[in-house]
Every structure is written in C-alpha cells, then in structure tokens.
Amino acid sequence: MAGSGIVPRKTMSPPKSLPYAPLAYRNREFMESSVTRPLRILAEYFDPRERLRQEGVAETIVIFGSARVFSRAAALKKLKQARTGRDSAQKRERLHAARTAVAMSRYYEEARELAQRITEWSQTLGQRPRRFVICSGGGPGIMEAANRGAAEAGGKSVGLGIEIPFEERPNRYISPELNFHFHYFFMRKLWFSQLAKALVVFPGGFGTMDELWEMLTLLQTRKLSRHNLILIYGRKYWNEVLNWRAMVRWGTVNERDYGLLQFADTVDDAFARVRSAMESHHLKIDGDWGT
Numbered sequence: 426m427a428g429s430g431i432v433p434r435k436t437m438s439p440p441k442s443l444p445y446a447p448l449a450y451r452n453r454e455f456m457e458s459s460v461t462r463p464l465r466i467l468a469e470y471f472d473p474r475e476r477l478r479q480e481g482v483a484e485t486i487v488i489f490g491s492a493r494v495f496s497r498a499a500a501l502k503k504l505k506q507a508r509t510g511r512d513s514a515q516k517r518e519r520l521h522a523a524r525t526a527v528a529m530s531r532y533y534e535e536a537r538e539l540a541q542r543i544t545e546w547s548q549t550l551g552q553r554p555r556r557f558v559i560c561s562g563g564g565p566g567i568m569e570a571a572n573r574g575a576a577e578a579g580g581k582s583v584g585l586g587i588e589i590p591f592e593e594r595p596n597r598y599i600s601p602e603l604n605f606h607f608h609y610f611f612m613r614k615l616w617f618s619q620l621a622k623a624l625v626v627f628p629g630g631f632g633t634m635d636e637l638w639e640m641l642t643l644l645q646t647r648k649l650s651r652h653n654l655i656l657i658y659g660r661k662y663w664n665e666v667l668n669w670r671a672m673v674r675w676g677t678v679n680e681r682d683y684g685l686l687q688f689a690d691t692v693d694d695a696f697a698r699v700r701s702a703m704e705s706h707h708l709k710i711d712g713d714w715g716t
Contacts, residue, residue: 469612473605477583477620480602483554483710485583485620486543486699488536489636490567490627490658491529492593496537500530532627532659533570535692539625539658540574540582542696548580554710557622557703558583562636563595563604567627572598585613614639622707623654623699628662644685645678652706656698657688 449455456464495503500523507523510516540559547557559575561568563584575582576598584599586606595604607613617636624640626633643649657663669686672678689695 466609466612469607469609470615473585473616476602476605480581480600481552481554482558482581482583482603482620484557484622484707485560486547486557486623486625487560487617487621488540488567488571488625488627489562489629489633490532490536490570491629491633492562492564492566492568493630494529494533494566494570494628495526496533496570497527497530500526503527529628532567532662535658535695536567536570536625536627537574537577538692539695539699540571541578542574542692543699544575544578544580544582546696546700548578550708555581557707558603560585560617560621561599562586562632563599563606565593565596567629569596569598572596576600585616587613618643618649621653623656623702625656625658625695625699626663627658628666641682641685645682650706651685652702654699654702655686656695657686658690658695660688660690663688 455461503526504520504523507516507519543557544559547555550556558581559571560583561571563572563586568584572582572584573596581600581603582598583603584595584605586595586604587610588606588608595606605616607616614636618640621640624637626637637655640649640653640655644651644653644655663669669683673680673683687698689698
C-alpha cells in the first residue's frame, strides 16, 4: 500500500503435488521406537507361527544344554594345545580347563546321538505333518549337537536363537527355513513351549536352568499338559548342582511336583523314555497342527 510502509509479500504458488510421505511400516526410526514395541512383539509371534506352519512342524522335542560344551574332536584338540609350552600356573589352568572340556564332551556326543535317533524314529511317522522335530536354542555346544544329530539323520530341526551381546552365530546344522532370531526372551520362551512335547535337559548353566524352571512352572500350574516329558540327562552333573529332593524335604514342592521329573544317564534310556512318552500321550494330534 502506498505510504503505509508495508511491503507486500511475494505470493508463492504451491507445488502441484507433494511427494508421498514414507509408509509408516517402512520408517525404520518409527518401527524401532518404543511406540511400536507391541508390533515388534507380534512380529516375533507371527513370523515363527507362519514359517513353522509352512514347514508342517506339528510338535517339537526340545533339547537344552550348555553352549560351552565342545564336541569330542574339538575338546581333544583343545587338550593337545594346552599341553604345549613350559610348565606354569597358566599352563596348569589351561590343562585343567581342557581336561574338563574332554570330560564334558561326552554330553555333546550323547545329545547328538539322541537327536539323531529321535529324528530317525520321527521320520517313520510321516512328513506332513512333521512329528517331534528337534528344537534347540540355535547356538553352539549342546544346541549345536542337537541340530547336528537331526541333520545327520536327514531330518529338519529348529533353532530359536536370541539377540544378546556375547552369543555366537547360529550353528550351521539348523534347517535354514527353521532358523529363528529373537529379540525378546519371553517370545523365544513361548516358542520353546508352544509346540514342545518333551524337554531334554543336558548339563548347562544359568540359561539352561532358566528354561527348565520356566517349563516346570508351566507344567506345575497346568499351563502345559502334564503329559509333557521333562527329562533330566546326566545325574552326575545335576545331582551335584541341584538337590532336587531337598525341595521336597523343605516342603517347597510336593511329591507330585517332583514326579514331573524323569532322569536318564544313557542315550538308550533317554530315547526309550522319549519314545514311550510320545507314543503313550502325543501320537494323536489335537486341534489344528502347525497353527
């Protein structure tokens, strides 16, 4: 306006069109935010559910145990290396660790053989659905032995890995299409228990015990069928680590709870117990398998 001292703004023409905003589910920053945590949790349920269904996995036999147990060949190699060099406190410590590794390697080889025998038997039951598929935590040690035995029998096996700072990569014996990787421990535990009809617990540490107590609690509270088998393998180890009967004496569990446990010290005994439990209680498929 003349004399007003106001400078008129230059009118800008709006663009003919705006670019599309990014799709929310392709926005990584948004999808990894705290707001979308429920979506990530659901993804860790539906992805395994669909992939297991596609592969026709009806039930699993879960094998737990330490990630720190070596195969016999690897343990003997470790012992040979430990024997080199001059005598010293450090060498004696290495030798002790290596000799322990050799002694513990029996559990790797026995888990491997047990998984192989279960898989050979399960394959006689047909392929659609796949019955009593070996399932492990997907890592090294006893987990590797379980997947390895299944692979050597020509069968598929499941690996339920977890994202933690120090865990090694998935072992190479897992069936690629059944290799899972979880962020949330509770979703991983859900898939351990969802299809499991038996849990075989080899010597292990905190993680193995965590999974054992989880399954025992679900059985005790009847969130899982009491026909599900809990088989403790290797009494020489477990009886030193845990005093099972003391819990009964102190009244923190009763005889019925203690009866949820079975024990085995040989592959023959373990296989016979697994097969008998499956044939007695689980050969008939209940409901919509694989869903």
